[in-house]
């Protein structure tokens with residue numbers, strides 16, 4: 001029987017600190033953004049925006065690195081691609097606030113991550129950045145909000161990283177059990193018993 005489960009491929013995704021300096025091929029970048037493009041969204045608004053740079057443009061790349069908190073700069077500076085993920089917060093059709101903009105953008109990113117994994121790429125998202133620096137640095141107005149940043153590339157050997165960061169890459173981060181977040185009828189009643197993994 002054909003195994004059509006996505007759980008195996010989804011489980012291969014994780015967020016490394018070590019990136020190889022090897023550039024990411026433009027076709028692969030197109031393929032991950034194509035995957036994002038296919039995400040569903042409220043009223044089909046497609047409120048996500050992705051703006052990226054790579055190390056072929058060191059000045060822009062340096063500016064993106066400066067959007068980040070120091071803790072993220074320490075490793076993200078070695079990634080070949082840095083992406084700013086933004087959401088357009090008002091509907092284009094009527095200018096009204098779109099309270100689903102962040103949710104929809106997250107779904108587009110989830111698609112992008114799945115495709116990146118399929119392409120042999122790794123991504124590490126970052127909430128640790130200064131949204132105001134992004135807005136000023138990219139000349140954005142209040143119609144868009146920075147949602148997250150992402151380092152993207154091939155997995156590296158950790159050269160340049162502290163031992164602590166290299167060690168962190170050796171262990172996968174745990175996941176909650178279904179019994180902790182899937183309930184039936186009312187909160188707190190595990191839908192599938194206590195032992196689901």
Ligand SMILES: Cc1cc2nc3c(=O)[nH]c(=O)nc-3n(C[C@H](O)[C@H](O)[C@H](O)COP(=O)(O)O)c2cc1C
Pocket residue numbers: 013014015016072124125126127128129148173
């Ligand atoms: C919105 C968001 C913000 C995050 N911010 C950071 C960050 O600032 N720095 C960091 O090292 N990792 C960050 N992460 C990565 C998470 O810590 C990581 O995805 C989570 O621990 C699960 O690990 P995994 O992606 O390896 O499965 C962020 C992830 C998301 C989705």
